[in-house]
Amino acid sequence: MIVGTYILDSLLDTERCGEALGAGLRPGDIVALNGHLGAGKTTFARSLARGFGITRRVTSPTFITVKSYVGERGTFIHCDLYRVDGPQYLRDQGVLDEVEAGAVMVIEWAEKANLFDRADPLVLSFESTSKDGERLVRCEASGRWSWVTPVFERLQRL
Secondary structure, three states: OEEEEEEEOOHHHHHHHHHHHHHHOOOOOEEEEEEOOOOOHHHHHHHHHHHHOOOOOOOOOOOOOEEEEEEOOEEEEEEEOOOOOOOOHHHHHOHHHHHHOOOEEEEEOHHHOOOOOOOOOEEEEEEEOOOOOOEEEEEEEOHHHOOHHHHHHHHOOO
16 A cells, blocks of 8 residues: 655646646546545646646536546546535446446545445545645555656655
């Protein structure tokens, strides 16, 4: 198990980190984003999409919950579970079938999904600090995600 806490100094660092991680995503990967409103989850999800090669504008799916984007590297699914009440939602919507078929999925408010019995996600928990634009990010993942540690270490100052 990989566990680390990192500081991203600015919005630009948050975007750079997301793009670097997005470039390394593989078919079937799930990135789970947690944190309070305004903590940086949507900004990070957009950056992941850019890094994955999505050229379309990625918007927050808060009111429609799930948006899919297709790029040269495959399908990128962006989910926002803020308004979802139960963990069965993604299964009922068939989104997990798309991931099993090779789509990459990023989930905001992932703690509502309860996917961890079936998936091996990269879990990132975001927290704002008192410094404008700075984010504290806690990373939890299995050993197959070990490649993310150097990405964070290049951008953080702990």
